[in-house]
Amino acid sequence: MPLEKLRGFIGEIAQLVDDRLPEAQLLERGAALLGALIAEDDWLPDAYAQPSPDRYQQFLLYADARQRFSVVSFVWGPGQQTPVHDHTVWGLVGVLRGAELARSYVRDDHGALITKGEDALLERGAVAAVSPHIGDIHRVSNAFDDRVSISIHVYGANIGSISRHVYPADGPPKPFVSGYTNDTLPNLWNLSKERLHS
Secondary structure: OOOHHHHHHHHHHHHHHHOOOOHHHHHHHHHHHHHHHHOOOOOOOHHHOOOOOOOOEEEEEEEOOOOOOEEEEEEEOOOOEOOOEOOOOOEEEEEEEOEEEEEEEEEOOOOOEEEEEEEEEEEOOOEEEEEOOOEOEEEEEEOOOOOOEEEEEEEOOOHHHOOEEEOOOOOOOEEEOOOOOOOOOOOOOOHHHHHHOO
């Protein structure tokens, strides 16, 4: 699988982060870059696209050395979903295969969570953003009960290592750290191997 597309995308996101853009500009430009990456489905290595029958998978593809951003593939088995959760940092979600349903939540005047609007259907090629400034609490599910869906996420931190919250229906928020499914990363830097095959 050609990794130069992923490597190029990571370089472009790193430049946006280096430029210290206001969040709104970073999300707008980052969404365009992510949209271009997911427009073609020929670059994600199979090892980072494998579903599990037990739960959705969160494969780290790249984490910035200073943990300023990370790139993750989420692999959703049929019917799988997250709990209601937050992120605490900016994030972008782009659907590479299949489709996702996202239900957003906000706090009412008493601090209770309420649904915000209708569920959003994100189909292949769609990109959405989250952040504490524009809306950060949601539940995401595979839109299909009979096939796998995959989305590519970019976060403004090493998302698998930061403390976030899940929001049970019957109690207060609970802290969690998501971690990652994988213990190895794609080798983005084996350029000699790529040159042999070009």
